[in-house]
Amino acid sequence: MPKIKSKVKSQKSKVISNRNIKDNYFEIIIEAPEIAKSAQPGQFVNIKVSDGIEPLLRRPLSIHRISYQPPAISRQQRIKNSIVLLYEAVGKGTEILSQRRPGEFLDVIGPSGNGFNIDRRPLTVDYRPILIAGGMGTAPLVFLAEKLREVKSKKAPAKAGSRQILSNGREKGKMLVLIGARTRKDILCEEEFKNLGCEVKISTDDGSRGFKGYVSDLLAKELSAFSYQPSAIYACGPKLLLKEISRISCERNIPAQLSLESHMACGIGVCMGCVIKVKSKNAKGKTDDKYSRVCKEGPVFVANQILWE
Amino acid sequence: MGINLKVKIGKLQLNNPVMVASGTFGYAEEFKDFIDLKKLGAIVTKTITLKPRMGNPPPRTCETPAGLLNSIGLENPGIDKFIQEKLPFLRKIGVPLIVSIASEGDSEEFVSLARRLDKIPEVSAIELNISCPNIKSNQKPETSNQSYKLISQDPNSTYEVVKAVRGVTKKALITKLSPNVTDITEIAQAAEAAGTDAVALINTLMGMSIEVKAGRPKIAMGTAGLSGPAIRPVAVRMVWEVYKKVKIPIIGMGGIMDTSSALEFFIAGSSAIAVGTANFINPRTTIEIISGLEKYLARNKIKDIKELIGSLKI
Numbered sequence: 218m219p220k221i222k223s224k225v226k227s228q229k230s231k232v233i234s235n236r237n238i239k240d241n242y243f244e245i246i247i248e249a250p251e252i253a254k255s256a257q258p259g260q261f262v263n264i265k266v267s268d269g270i271e272p273l274l275r276r277p278l279s280i281h282r283i284s285y286q287p288p289a290i291s292r293q294q295r296i297k298n299s300i301v302l303l304y305e306a307v308g309k310g311t312e313i314l315s316q317r318r319p320g321e322f323l324d325v326i327g328p329s330g331n332g333f334n335i336d337r338r339p340l341t342v343d344y345r346p347i348l349i350a351g352g353m354g355t356a357p358l359v360f361l362a363e364k365l366r367e368v369k370s371k372k373a374p375a376k377a378g379s380r381q382i383l384s385n386g387r388e389k390g391k392m393l394v395l396i397g398a399r400t401r402k403d404i405l406c407e408e409e410f411k412n413l414g415c416e417v418k419i420s421t422d423d424g425s426r427g428f429k430g431y432v433s434d435l436l437a438k439e440l441s442a443f444s445y446q447p448s449a450i451y452a453c454g455p456k457l458l459l460k461e462i463s464r465i466s467c468e469r470n471i472p473a474q475l476s477l478e479s480h481m482a483c484g485i486g487v488c489m490g491c492v493i494k495v496k497s498k499n500a501k502g503k504t505d506d507k508y509s510r511v512c513k514e515g516p517v518f519v520a521n522q523i524l525w526e
Numbered sequence: 527m528g529i530n531l532k533v534k535i536g537k538l539q540l541n542n543p544v545m546v547a548s549g550t551f552g553y554a555e556e557f558k559d560f561i562d563l564k565k566l567g568a569i570v571t572k573t574i575t576l577k578p579r580m581g582n583p584p585p586r587t588c589e590t591p592a593g594l595l596n597s598i599g600l601e602n603p604g605i606d607k608f609i610q611e612k613l614p615f616l617r618k619i620g621v622p623l624i625v626s627i628a629s630e631g632d633s634e635e636f637v638s639l640a641r642r643l644d645k646i647p648e649v650s651a652i653e654l655n656i657s658c659p660n661i662k663s664n665q666k667p668e669t670s671n672q673s674y675k676l677i678s679q680d681p682n683s684t685y686e687v688v689k690a691v692r693g694v695t696k697k698a699l700i701t702k703l704s705p706n707v708t709d710i711t712e713i714a715q716a717a718e719a720a721g722t723d724a725v726a727l728i729n730t731l732m733g734m735s736i737e738v739k740a741g742r743p744k745i746a747m748g749t750a751g752l753s754g755p756a757i758r759p760v761a762v763r764m765v766w767e768v769y770k771k772v773k774i775p776i777i778g779m780g781g782i783m784d785t786s787s788a789l790e791f792f793i794a795g796s797s798a799i800a801v802g803t804a805n806f807i808n809p810r811t812t813i814e815i816i817s818g819l820e821k822y823l824a825r826n827k828i829k830d831i832k833e834l835i836g837s838l839k840i
């Protein structure tokens with residue numbers, strides 16, 4: 218994973234909007250120019266959702282997008298000054314966050330963690346990444362898709378925008394996004410991905426839309442239909458899903474980067490609370506097991522590095 | 527008006543009485559982006575042991591009402607790597623450096639660690655962590671912490687360890703006590719009799735939290751140490767009890783979140799205080815308390831923080 222040198226900041230940040238998208242899903246926009254300036258896809262922020270001691274700890278949320286200051290007159294004037302987070306109200310902390318109003322201030326630390334390693338090679342027919350989102354794992358992948366598109370179109374300007382249809386019916390140069398959700402009502406960001414030029418496939422646990430089953434099963438199905446090796450897998454979602462994706466990707470030798478969750482006390486690498494077990498090379502070149510901090514060395518880990526419990 | 531925040535812990539002179547609690551500040555480097563480390567009264571490192579420790583299996587932490595449970599299991603790189611990799615940054619900060627040490631076995635390990643640290647001029651003091659509740663790492667959850675006694679749960683063992691370390695170092699010696707005892711004053715007095723320069727209290731309070739649906743403990747090890755505002759009243763009570771029984775300075779900690787909670791500890795008898803869990807929530811807590819104390823003293827026309835120590839009216 219890349220060593221990102223950006224300084225982690227702690228700041229009082231103004232809520233610009235906090236919108237209920239549907240059901241228990243919310244999108245909050247927070248003014249945080251320092252964070253927006255340096256954030257990378259896969260990084261997260263740690264938010265104190267209320268003043269006082271209940272709940273006591275901060276809540277980690279992935280950076281969903283970096284938003285631009287309206288009105289954007291020219292490219293130079295589009296100052297990145299706020300961050301967008303997508304979250305589900307699942308408990309005390311996220312519940313309170315969902316009630317915070319525009320104009321209020323939140324204490325935000327970030328950008329934290331390593332972020333995804335961005336593959337800068339241009340998209341070609343036999344070279345396309347697959348993004349896999351399980352549930353709330355969608356949140357960081359939109360930012361990732363934006364970034365991938367940005368760097369990939371930069372590298373291959375001639376191809377940008379050209380939509381070649383290949384013999385197998387697939388479009389050239391498209392990222393494939395697999396979204397897994399509990400039901401059709403839980404599908405997030407389908408339009409966002411499409412607007413970014415991604416091909417989107419959906420699975421639901423109950424079959425109310427798309428493939429019926431887990432998104433890892435959908436992945437297996439897609440891979441067996443592929444006539445080429447995908448360049449990379451990027452995934453975020455529940456642990457069991459990531460474990461399965463890790464198994465599939467290792468089996469097929471596809472480099473996979475997985476963004477993990479873990480209960481965090483500090484989120485800044487000092488408490489040693491958020492660890493997962495990984496393989497590591499020691500000084501003698503032998504592999505050893507060790508614990509690695511999700512908040513610091515992660516949340517993104519290379520799949521074949523993780524030792525699943 | 528000249529406000530004096532200086533305090534002495536044995537021969538250790540602190541510019542102000544606000545330090546950090548072991549295990550909640552890493553080895554300081556992570557905090558350099560948040561605060562000016564030079565402003566701290568002292569820095570206490572995460573506890574180190576002779577050999578590296580991998581620590582306990584996750585999950586290691588969980589939030590509780592106004593508190594935090596942890597069972598880290600003293601994950602640390604061991605003294606060699608500490609000296610190689612962590613000390614170079616720490617020694618440059620320029621505030622008193624207190625290195626916390628623990629033993630996985632007998633008091634011999636404390637002695638060897640203390641001998642090594644004694645030779646390092648930038649180490650100002652040694653803190654004996656004889657009170658970590660999470661160190662029996664190789665046991666299954668069912669058996670963890672049963673039939674296992676902490677050194678600081680026994681006055682005789684406390685005396686022996688402190689005495690042994692006292693014999694090999696002239697550096698200021700701090701003994702960190704566990705609240706998981708019937709009478710903490712007994713242990714504090716044993717440490718005092720053995721020659722410790724100060725006592726630090728409290729370490730975490732043993733606790734447990736259960737995931738009801740699964741019927742399993744939320745922490746892999748089962749039991750864990752509770753910290754944060756939830757334990758503050760216990761900590762303040764223990765500081766007061768110990769203050770009445772010993773002559774050496776007390777470093778008070780347990781749920782300090784802000785200036786007013788810090789003041790409780792001074793009034794109860796602490797000469798200095800340490801911020802722990804609060805560092806996770808607001809990394810600037812220490813700095814805010816230092817300026818908060820200055821303001822409080824000025825407002826109340828108190829010239830010297832020492833006037834507050836043990837000033838409880840009862």
Ligand SMILES: Cc1cc2nc3c(=O)[nH]c(=O)nc-3n(C[C@H](O)[C@H](O)[C@H](O)COP(=O)(O)OP(=O)(O)OC[C@H]3O[C@@H](n4cnc5c(N)ncnc54)[C@H](O)[C@@H]3O)c2cc1C
Binds near residue numbers: 272303304307308356
């Ligand atoms: C790096 C990272 C990025 C994340 N990004 C997002 C995101 O973009 N959108 C989103 O909706 N959620 C995200 N999560 C999960 C989110 O942090 C939890 O849903 C949230 O902490 C729940 O808090 P609560 O008080 O509502 O729930 P409670 O269950 O009341 O929380 C109790 C405690 O458990 C912790 N906790 C509970 N669930 C999780 C979890 N899944 N992961 C980590 N800690 C948990 C809480 O932080 C808190 O300390 C992310 C987690 C991590 C670690």
Ligand SMILES: Cc1cc2nc3c(=O)[nH]c(=O)nc-3n(C[C@H](O)[C@H](O)[C@H](O)COP(=O)(O)O)c2cc1C
Binds near residue numbers: 490658779804
């Ligand atoms: C995550 C965590 C790790 C800790 N590690 C250590 C440690 O290594 N050595 C030690 O003496 N105390 C350790 N402690 C205890 C603290 O130093 C302190 O005594 C305790 O947390 C009470 O203070 P607080 O409520 O302000 O956190 C740890 C506490 C926490 C929360």
Ligand code: FES
Binds near residue numbers: 511
């Ligand atoms: S949450 Fe404290 S080290 Fe990661």
